[in-house]
């Protein structure tokens with residue numbers, strides 16, 4: 294019996310990766326055997342519209358990018374997941390696990406997250422109940438003492454993070470007071486700066502696949518992800534890959550990125566609740582095709598195997614490892630074994646080998662095509678002034694083609 298697995302792309306302002314994703318899945322044109330059946334794949338962009346809470350879903354898998362921002366979508370994908378549809382990423386774990394939760398959880402597992410304190414907000418609403426609660430329970434505290442406990446330089450940043458909003462570097466207590474006064478009613482963290490770091494890595498995780506990219510936070514937007522393939526030794530790759538995989542398995546996220554700074558040989562993770570990571574060709578350029586290819590591979594695997602959504606995170610096995618006396622490196626290795634099982638790595642590898650043998654070749658052909666360049670141009674035109682459209686299109690297209698060259702020669 295022929296069957297079609299319908300994949301929904303639930304999108305916001307994303308432009309380039311969905312267009313490439315659709316083109317590659319169409320070019321693959323898979324018809325995969327499954328018992329007596331043949332499984333094909335179709336991709337459709339999800340519309341936001343009223344929904345009946347009892348309606349049956351048409352989708353087999355939804356790749357969701359806008360749960361953060363649109364309450365309708367967030368509630369709709371929760372309904373889908375409850376019906377058994379696999380949704381990237383687990384909507385509950387996006388809503389519940391703010392940056393703060395991820396700091397606390399990974400500290401509990403022994404990750405070298407820098408010293409971090411949470412500070413109560415500077416201002417509150419003046420409604421009567423809030424004021425009573427503050428008078429009763431808010432302890433007067435010395436900001437100077439917290440500043441000293443964390444040490445300088447430090448960063449003050451919102452507990453829920455994202456897009457560098459409200460992040461300030463502090464060199465002394467004077468700057469701390471200015472920043473705290475400016476934070477108003479936001480709940481803030483004060484975090485020790487990782488000093489003297491020599492490598493900034495963003496480890497992008499898609500299912501069990503991880504790409505470690507060198508990052509320069511001081512560069513202009515189009516130059517922050519660097520084209521450098523040999524910036525880290527094998528041990529660094531292994532550690533950062535494990536960080537990303539473990540964090541994603543722990544929080545049931547399929548698509549996320551983990552930022553870490555290496556200082557004194559240790560990778561300190563500083564921001565890893567990025568479950569809607571930048572996926573634009575205008576930022577990722579050289580690394581963009583890897584991202585699209587990995588999204589295709591993982592989503593087809595999940596749709597083909599009818600991967601079941603996991604509703605509740607299963608944390609106790611991680612805590613059991615955390616509570617041993619093993620050194621962190623060994624704990625990390627064991628956490629990664631749990632992540633390996635969670636992401637069904639062996640079956641995924643087998644699926645890739647058996648059914649996606651043409652994926653690389655299709656990606657190379659597509660990313661070298663004029664259609665790919667047109668998509669890049671469309672994206673560039675959305676962001677750049679008119680006179681920069683062609684030069685930047687050539688620039689990003691050149692880096693995408695460089696990936697095809699280096700990747701096909703590996």
Ligand SMILES: Nc1ncnc2c1ncn2[C@@H]1O[C@H](COP(=O)(O)OP(=O)(O)O)[C@@H](O)[C@H]1O
Nearest residue numbers: 448454455456457458460485486487510563564
């Ligand atoms: N502890 C830290 N040490 C060094 N740099 C930091 C630290 N925390 C934040 N930064 C810098 O500030 C940037 C934004 O902070 P981040 O925690 O990533 O916030 P967001 O969640 O908004 O992305 C980081 O990319 C990094 O350059």
Ligand SMILES: [Mg+2]
Nearest residue numbers: 456457552564
């Ligand atoms: Mg960040």
